[in-house]
Amino acid sequence: ETGVTQTPRHLVMGMTNKKSLKCEQHLGHNAMYWYKQSAKKPLELMFVYNFKEQTENNSVPSRFSPECPNSSHLFLHLHTLQPEDSALYLCASSPLANRNTEAFFGQGTRLTVV
Amino acid sequence: AQSVTQLDSQVPVFEEAPVELRCNYSSSVSVYLFWYVQYPNQGLQLLLKYLSGSTLVKGINGFEAEFNKSQTSFHLRKPSVHISDTAEYFCAVSRDDKIIFGKGTRLHILP
Numbered sequence: 365e366t367g368v369t370q371t372p373r374h375l376v377m378g379m380t381n382k383k384s385l386k387c388e389q390h391l392g393h394n395a396m397y398w399y400k401q402s403a404k405k406p407l408e409l410m411f412v413y414n415f416k417e418q419t420e421n422n423s424v425p426s427r428f429s430p431e432c433p434n435s436s437h438l439f440l441h442l443h444t445l446q447p448e449d450s451a452l453y454l455c456a457s458s459p460l461a462n463r464n465t466e467a468f469f470g471q472g473t474r475l476t477v478v
Numbered sequence: 479a480q481s482v483t484q485l486d487s488q489v490p491v492f493e494e495a496p497v498e499l500r501c502n503y504s505s506s507v508s509v510y511l512f513w514y515v516q517y518p519n520q521g522l523q524l525l526l527k528y529l530s531g532s533t534l535v536k537g538i539n540g541f542e543a544e545f546n547k548s549q550t551s552f553h554l555r556k557p558s559v560h561i562s563d564t565a566e567y568f569c570a571v572s573r574d575d576k577i578i579f580g581k582g583t584r585l586h587i588l589p
Contacts, residue, residue: 370521406582409576409577456522466512469523
């Protein structure tokens, strides 16, 4: 039990599909993050939410659309993705989005775009 | 800007031998440093962190790391590895409201 739960664990979608990734944290944290982990590339920070407000968008294409309805839930809506978007998508949370705290990660969603 | 360099993409080591995974950071201000581990098909788990105080930090699973400000390093060590330590290890530095990760080092334990 990591305290951060991601669903689904695996997802295969076509380039014309629309799907959503879900993340839920049970730690009482106020900051949540989406990271993308591709083969042979460093972890890429995509979005940061602090108290439900987006504070970082790391030049992510608009085909990725995050949503944070409350401090416990984070979604990543996907549409018209490309094969190069296939990756492990990791959600994380921390007490606050500041420098002193580590992030707690979910187990990730393995996304394959066909 | 802060960045993290992990000098080795893969490190093979025999079981029960010691290991050191290297990490260097660049920063002009005070830093907060982390080591994470990722087991196959899992998310990242915190091994240890340096925020302030003693430069030798002890973490879980027998790992430790030493913060060296003059060499801007934060190398991870374990005196005797086990097959269960097979994983990818990430060094990270915090910056503003986010954590920046290195490219990772894959630890291979040889029988």
